Amino acid sequence: MNAESWTPAEFEARLRAVPEARYHHRHPFNVRMHAGELSPEEIRRWILNRFHYQRHIPIKDALILAKLETPELRRMWIRRIQDHDGRRAGEGGIERWLRLGEAAGLDRKDLLSGEGVLPGVRFAVEAYVNLCRLGTPLEAVAASLTELFAPDIMRTRIEAFERHYTWIDSEGLQYFRGRISQGRQDSGEALELVLEWARGRAEQERAVAALSRKCDVLWALLDAVDQA
Ligand SMILES: O=C(O)c1cc(C(=O)O)c2c(n1)C(=O)C(=O)c1cc(C(=O)O)[nH]c1-2
Known part of the structure; x- marks a missing residue:
């Protein structure tokens, strides 16, 4: 017999419980x-x-x-790409991350070359891209829900950098400031x-599992950086 669907409130609570327990804010690094x-x-190793x-x-x-099959959904989702790539050269999250690297003494040429990226980081990132490539839209979107916890970790990180890592120019922290909203x-x-999309208990469980896998991606990435 099929298990009963969770109510929307219970489903949301089960989704939130995953990063609550296993988001990378708890990682030793x-x-x-x-x-x-x-x-x-x-x-610098972390930034690179x-x-x-x-x-x-x-x-x-x-x-x-x-x-995504409708103009409404694609209009919503395409904003994420624009947030990272910018609408013109010199703008967007990727550019701001490069400036963070420069503020920390890295050369943007070295960041862009991809040299020095650790094997464990490559595998973790590939796992996330493949989850989105091969999974259902529900699984791919559910995996992004670690971001429920991202604004809090951004605030913690900005405070920590401004207090402890004053050798990095505060202008370099614009990436983190932008990511809060x-x-x-x-x-x-x-x-x-x-x-809205998860229909029935099996799909609800698949969404929770995808979010759990995403927590593994972020955790494994930091394991590699920590142990290098
Ligand atoms: O620095 C962080 O702790 C952190 C975490 C996450 C996350 O939770 O996946 C993202 C980001 N940053 C981030 O900057 C970002 O653009 C982002 C996009 C996504 C996503 O899964 O779609 N996660 C994250």
Whole structure:
């Protein structure tokens, strides 16, 4: 017999419980970052490796976009690509991440070359892109719901950088500042879609599993950076 569907409230609570327990704000590397314990070399390693994640976000969003069947949905989703790529050269989240790297003493040429990206980071990012490439629209959108927790971690990170890592020019933190409102909007829209789309208990469980897999991606990325 099929298990009964969760009510919308219970489904939402089960989705939120996944990152509550396993989002990367609990990872030892982030805990040390927020406590001000990372060396400049560790901060630079994190920025360089996280750039590999950042530059793949619009790629996975383009894969999701291609699965959306109405102009309304595509109009909503395409904004994410524009947030990262900008509407013209010199704008957008990827450019702001490059400026973060420069503020921390990295060369944008080195970030763009992809050299020095750790194998574990490549595999983690590939797993996320493939989840969005091969999964259903429900699974791909549910995986993005880690962003429910992103605004909080951005605020914590900005505070930590301004207090402990003052060798990085505060202008370099614009990426994090911008993501507070973008993350709130992204996750609000994604949550509405997931609650609406999941039909029946099996689909609800698939959405929770996709979000859980995404937590694994972020965790594995930091494991690789931490252990390098
Ligand atoms: O720095 C972070 O802690 C963090 C986490 C996440 C996330 O939760 O996946 C994203 C971002 N940043 C981010 O900057 C970003 O653009 C982003 C897009 C997505 C997504 O899955 O669609 N997650 C995240």
